[in-house]
Structure formats: structure tokens, C-alpha cells
Amino acid sequence: MTDQVIDVTDLRRVYGGGFEAVRGVSFSVGRGELFALLGTNGAGKTSTLELLEGLAAPAGGRVRVLGHDPYAERGAVRHRIGVMLQEGGFPSELTVAETVRMWAGCTSGARPIGEALEIVGLGKRSDVRVKMLSGGEKRRLDLATALIGQPEVLFLDEPTTGLDAEGRRETWELVRALRDSGTTVLLTTHYLEEAEHLADRLAIMHEGRIAASGRVADVVAEQPSHVSFELPTGYFVGDLPPLAELGVSEHEVVGGRVLLRTHELQRAATGLLLWARDADVSLGRLDVRAASLEEAFLRIARAAEGAAGASGAAGAAGVAQKETVA
Numbered sequence: 001m002t003d004q005v006i007d008v009t010d011l012r013r014v015y016g017g018g019f020e021a022v023r024g025v026s027f028s029v030g031r032g033e034l035f036a037l038l039g040t041n042g043a044g045k046t047s048t049l050e051l052l053e054g055l056a057a058p059a060g061g062r063v064r065v066l067g068h069d070p071y072a073e074r075g076a077v078r079h080r081i082g083v084m085l086q087e088g089g090f091p092s093e094l095t096v097a098e099t100v101r102m103w104a105g106c107t108s109g110a111r112p113i114g115e116a117l118e119i120v121g122l123g124k125r126s127d128v129r130v131k132m133l134s135g136g137e138k139r140r141l142d143l144a145t146a147l148i149g150q151p152e153v154l155f156l157d158e159p160t161t162g163l164d165a166e167g168r169r170e171t172w173e174l175v176r177a178l179r180d181s182g183t184t185v186l187l188t189t190h191y192l193e194e195a196e197h198l199a200d201r202l203a204i205m206h207e208g209r210i211a212a213s214g215r216v217a218d219v220v221a222e223q224p225s226h227v228s229f230e231l232p233t234g235y236f237v238g239d240l241p242p243l244a245e246l247g248v249s250e251h252e253v254v255g256g257r258v259l260l261r262t263h264e265l266q267r268a269a270t271g272l273l274l275w276a277r278d279a280d281v282s283l284g285r286l287d288v289r290a291a292s293l294e295e296a297f298l299r300i301a302r303a304a305e306g307a308a309g310a311s312g313a314a315g316a317a318g319v320a321q322k323e324t325v326a
């Protein structure tokens with residue numbers, strides 16, 4: 001049996017004005033897993049995370065962290081979790097070591113200050129005032145305070161936002177090492193690459209709901225791959241081999257360029273290339289692209305935009321013929 005460290009069922013959050021930011025979210029995270037919550041801006045990631053951290057009570061549904069309700073039983077959970085908020089907001093006149101010491105003073109079972117600073121790579125910056133730190137160093141200080149209590153569960157809200165590519169990679173190494181040492185990690189991120197590199201499983205949120213979830217490979221596998229090319233002069237889509245036989249599930253023609261969507265990329269690409277060879281034509285600007293997490297993300301965002309605009313001007317321009325192949 002898996003040890004479910006985080007278990008969320010039909011979670012809801014409603015803000016003061018009646019706005020429902022989290023609209024029935026369910027997922028679970030096993031011990032030692034790294035779970036990423038991805039999503040468009042305002043999708044509800046932070047709102048969800050705060051409910052898991054016990055900072056607010058849900059408007060509906062159920063949340064358990066380490067078997068407890070993190071809001072109602074805060075005392076049973078607080079010392080076993082570490083939280084890295086989006087904005088740490090430390091006093092700027094304190095040094096790095098003083099800041100971590102202050103946090104350690106409020107934490108039972110705190111690890112030595114030097115150890116926490118070494119873990120996040122701030123060992124040599126302990127006497128520097130917070131106001132002198134770079135943005136990346138401040139994020140590391142945030143992480144050091146989240147780690148100080150040797151938490152079993154770590155909540156990281158956009159841990160690498162604002163970091164340069166190197167800083168981001170260093171943080172990934174750090175987070176991965178924590179996961180490998182048995183810490184359960186739930187992080188929110190805007191970076192698809194981050195989720196792809198780090199997450200054992202992920203959920204993509206949109207407008208308060210989970211639009212897709214699972215292992216990265218599974219979420220990607222649900223997305224179609226693409227083949228696109230320019231139709232040879234004098235040819236029409238009807239001249240191509242029957243698309244259903246190529247394993248094509250959908251096609252679009254935009255200004256002479258054909259876009260095929262398929263879950264059988266090799267079959268579609270092979271069939272098309274054999275047809276082109278036999279017809280002695282070349283497929284201009286041929287592009288064969290496997291499904292990706294980015295594709296999953298963009299489809300979710302586009303589907304929502306499409307739904308929002310469905311009653312309006314959708315399709316009015318009439319440039320794209322979208323067709324599902326039977």
C-alpha cells in the first residue's frame with residue numbers, strides 16, 4: 001500500500017467576494033514523491049497550496065497532510081512540513097545566518113544553521129545582510145528557512161521564478177536531492193521544463209480545476225503528435241492517402257499548409273513520405289513533431305479560450321478547416 005502523504009478530494013476555495021478560485025480539485029501524493037502543480041496565470045495553484053499548508057480553511061472538500069487536516073489540526077502538521085512562499089519577505093537588515101537562526105528559534109527539531117545554509121549553497125554568505133543578496137540568493141534563503149525543521153513534506157511555491165538558467169538548474173539539483181533523501185515535495189511552477197525535469201507526477205490546473213494529471217509521460221502520451229507540410233502545387237488534401245488509414249485523428253489546412261494530428265506518428269509520417277515518393281512530389285517545410293508537455297499545456301489553454309469564445313466570433317475568419325477524421 002502506498003503511503004499517501006497528501007490526499008485532496010474535491011477541494012474548493014472561495015474568496016471574500018464570492019470568487020471560486022479552486023473548484024473541486026482532487027489528487028494525492030505518495031511519500032517521497034515529487035509532485036508538480038502547473039497552470040496558467042491565476043489557475044489556482046497558490047490558492048490550492050495554501051489550503052495544503054493550513055493557511056486557510058477550504059470552502060468544501062477534504063484535505064489531509066500526513067493524515068491530518070492541516071487547518072483544523074495545525075499543531076499536528078506544522079512541525080512536519082516546510083513552506084517556501086512566493087515572497088519570503090525577510091527583514092533586510094539581518095544577516096543570512098541571523099535570519100535562519102530566527103526561523104530556527106520558532107521551529108522544533110531545527111537542523112544546525114550551518115547545515116541548512118550549506119544545503120542551499122549559502123554557506124559562504126552567512127554574514128551578508130539580506131538586502132545585499134541577489135534575487136537568486138534570496139530564493140535560496142527562502143528554501144533554507146523551509147528546510148530548517150527537517151520537514152517530511154516540503155511545499156515550494158514557484159521556487160525558481162526570477163532565477164537565471166544556472167540558478168534554476170542548481171535549485172533543481174537541490175530539490176531532486178531532497179526528494180532522493182525521502183522528502184515529499186509539492187511544488188508549483190510556470191516552467192514546463194521544470195516539471196518535466198523534476199516531477200514524478202504532475203497536474204495541470206486551469207481556472208480552478210485540474211485539466212490533466214498523471215506521470216509526465218502519460219500526460220504527454222494523451223496529446224497528439226503533429227505532421228505539417230505545404231501541399232505540393234496543384235494538389236488538394238483529397239489527393240493525399242486516406243488520412244484515417246495513416247492514423248490521423250484530425251487535420252487542418254491553413255493557407256496551403258496542412259497540419260495532421262496523430263497518436264501514431266511513425267505510421268502517419270511513413271505513409272505520407274511513401275505517398276510523396278510515389279507521387280514524385282516534395283512536401284515543403286515538412287515538420288514532424290512528437291507530442292510534448294508544452295503541447296498539453298497549450299491545448300488546455302487554447303481549449304479554454306475556444307470555449308470562452310465559442311458563442312462569439314469563433315471560426316468567423318474561416319481560415320482553418322478543422323476536421324476530425326472518422
Ligand SMILES: Nc1ncnc2c1ncn2[C@@H]1O[C@H](COP(=O)(O)OP(=O)(O)OP(=O)(O)O)[C@@H](O)[C@H]1O
Binds near residue numbers: 015021040043044047
Ligand atoms: N485574496 C484574494 N481575493 C480574491 N481573489 C483572489 C485572492 N487571491 C487570489 N485570488 C484570485 O484567485 C485566482 C487564483 O489565484 P492563484 O494565486 O491561486 O493562482 P495561481 O495559479 O497561483 O496564479 P499565478 O501562477 O499567477 O501565481 C486568481 O483569479 C486570483 O486573482
